[in-house]
Amino acid sequence: MDENLREKLIGVSVATLATALFKRGLRNQVIQGVGPLQRKGRNMVGPAFTLRYIPAREDRNQLTEFRKPDHPQRVAVETCPAGHVLVMDSRKDPRAASAGDILVTRLMVRGVAGVVTDGGFRDAAVIGELDIPAYHTRPSSPTNLTLHEALDLNVPIGCGDVAVFPGDIVVGDDDSVIVIPREIAGEVADEAAEMTIYEDFVVEQVKGGVSVIGLYPCTRDEHAERFKTWRAERGR
Template sequence: MSNPTLSDATREKLRKVSTASIASALYKRGLRNQFIQGVVPVAPKEGNMVGPAFTLRYIVAREDRNPMTVFRSPQHPQRVAIETCPPGHVLVMDARKDARAATAGSILITRLALRGAAGVVSDGGFRDAEGIGKLDMPAYYARPSAPTNLTLHEAIDINVPISCGDAPVFPGDVLVGDKDGVMVIPAEIVDEIADECMGMESFEDFVLEQVQAGAGIIGLYPCTKDENQSAYEAWRKANGR
């Protein structure tokens, strides 16, 4: 699996597009399951979360392997993931969609934010969610959950392919999160998806203006009439889009 560097130009484009546009662009390429199901922002942020995936996989905890003392180990995968997730990346956690126990809390996520991560996504729970929500760094989870991860989860693998909210996530895939949720873009097509979505956002802004002015959607969305295409081109020139 290729793992190209996410360019600054592509990152900036993805900050301006919606997860809905990304979902449509990926669907055109036959990719149906790239939306991380069941996660929401801990607290809404103004800008999109954008960054390559750095992953942590949890399995079901076996009681004899997960007493509280395991956190004393300097090799504990949860702690190591927090300390090794590269700046600008998104830490993505596979908790098997089980939010009955937390996958992290505010101290660890604060440390992640201060190390320069672009965000964090878990299909499980977070404890101390209020504190996490106050951070500038975007965070997504299933719901608040007070019990420590050790009660149900064992952190087992770092930066391996995972499933998060039923979406496949490979290390280096690009995560984009907005107020609706999080999309996973395969790394090798991220530049073309960003370019296509910028055009989609422009057209949909035009369409929304037309609808707000009373236009009907048939022949406009999708655009199947020449006069609407001409009107869109004129709108682009007038608005510098």
Template structure:
């Protein structure tokens, strides 16, 4: 059973960094394929989504098994996953990168919001996307999709390893989303990646200020000139970073 308890200090660190910075931190460790492809925010939030992954997997629909009757079963995997996803987690769906049929609609995502879920991600599409965009819960998909998922795919199982947007996602991995997209941080690396990303973000903020003042990036980014680090230390002390 996955331990869905993300340390609050680590969560706060992730909330202050970007997916771009996290991608660089993981690239340093040889992880090159952690950014979920072709997945975008339904509506930009201007804030960072953070939570451990709770997964749901779809397979191609088979007409004799995937009828309207299946939704009368309280154990239907899609409905059960919505009710089982722990508060503070992110529901991540493997929809086979197929947005022709909806992974979910506004009612199910409203239920996730009411249950305190931190966000929802699919590599397929959502129906009712204008309504979802007005909810508080961060939601990410490939593109809008009006048809029901019954037409093309069916929910099979949840809380298992999946693929989402060509990225492997294990239950408990840390999912971070911003206005650029969504990245997956392996659970066992979460604390060290978060700590490093905070340091990287501080230096990048310093660099951005210096560049806008007209300073050259040579010796500054990366910090190959010792003076750059000396200037950064003074900037950090002055800005409480």
């Protein structure tokens, strides 16, 4: 991933990115029902590497499956590239865990940028303390084998009602996770970075007692001129 793009996306919120995507007609890019296990104070940014689960069938999903070196869940953990985000389609079903602390620790050690599931994690409290951003719906103790079969790697998936294609850019902040189509990630990041600068100015003005009318969005020349001066003074 281009490091300039990564740096821009680290500094913008999911809310701002959602607005930039909405301007382009994309209304449904925030992964629904998913939040951080623990706030990290920094954005998760990286291309998507995907894992798809299907409903488990009892004759195919016994504990012995984990002994197989080609088990898709284990392969995903060992092959998700550094700097990428592992995104799992767990069918929005957190009754069985998508993964646990050992697998997420392995992802962290391998340099993976983060992990997202529309299901749940077991050992969630431990995962929350790890130095890797992780997002899920709620804690879940049963192994994935009880309800989910890991099947496909790096294919288009649905996660929290959002289509995720391999290589799409995934950004998570302390609120939620958004998926940016990779073809427009650069222009969206540029616009979101500019929006963030103006929003910082707006917050300062509002705290100083200024009305939001005509300020946010900017529809008055006086605010545009004040922003121009504010930005020059701060070198932004």
